[in-house]
Amino acid sequence: MGLFGNLFKGPQVDMAKSDANRKKMRVLFNQVVENGGDYKILFGYTEDVSRFNYGIVHGSKTKIGNLIVGWNEASQTIVVIPTVPDLSGCGDATFYRQSDILKAYQNKFPTDEFIIYPDRKGYIGIGVCEWLEDEKLYVYVSQDEEVKAFTDFFLKQFQKK
Template sequence: MGLFNKFFKGPEIDQAKSDANRSKMRACFDQAVENGTEYKLAAGYTEDVSRFNYGLVHGSKSKIGSLIVGWNEQNETIVVVPTTPDLDECSNPVYYRRSEIYKAYRNKYPTDAFIIYPDKKGYIAINIFEWLEDESNYIYIDQEAEAKAFTDFFMNHFKTK
């Protein structure tokens, strides 16, 4: 039984790579966000799905965007910093303050995402993961505790319905 488990337990997480990315994530976030050290962090992604229909050919294409997601329980604020999977570039932060959003909820289907509507016209879907092997599309980081902490924060402070 032990030999069987050794062969079929799946890929191992490279903790050194994960820890290095955790440090890069913190540095990038702190540089982009004023008082960034006051926020807890998790890696996430958002997905833009475009559908097409060419007569007999139907389908969809997905574009994945990597995110650094910070949250501050005291201020009830989520800050999203778009980045690249290798964390070499960071864009401008977007702030979502609980007092300023139209609505927010957790959507379990088709993916487990946290949906925030800052107003009636636009929204962001934030997906937080424990670990994903595909480092070409996602930040390589082991973050089971952070994923749980963000979920708890969102459900206790942001959820509106």
């Protein structure tokens, strides 16, 4: 297919950059979570959509939050750590133990997110993807296998109906 075959493939993943970011995610995760090496990790994101209505002008704004998401099958725990797209730092870890949550499910519409209600007062929606090209908004990492492993874990061990 030569030159024209490459034109129709669309953007390609820079695996060197992806692997470097995967290593940065692991370092940050291990700094914040005790025994962090016992967890599998992937990049996730959360969206906060605020709607506004100013008479004639209607719309919404979306704020994106980047997350390092870890999960441990043995302890049935998901850990969520806020971070930034360049992985220059991170916040504190929040732990979601399967036995302590009120409800959890995979939302299919309007977005494909994993929703966790730790109690009646709040929830978190975790979006995961195989790869996003926009480095200004998201962590640049290719993670096909991790997305499948997390989805399988969540649906098998974590989802409560």
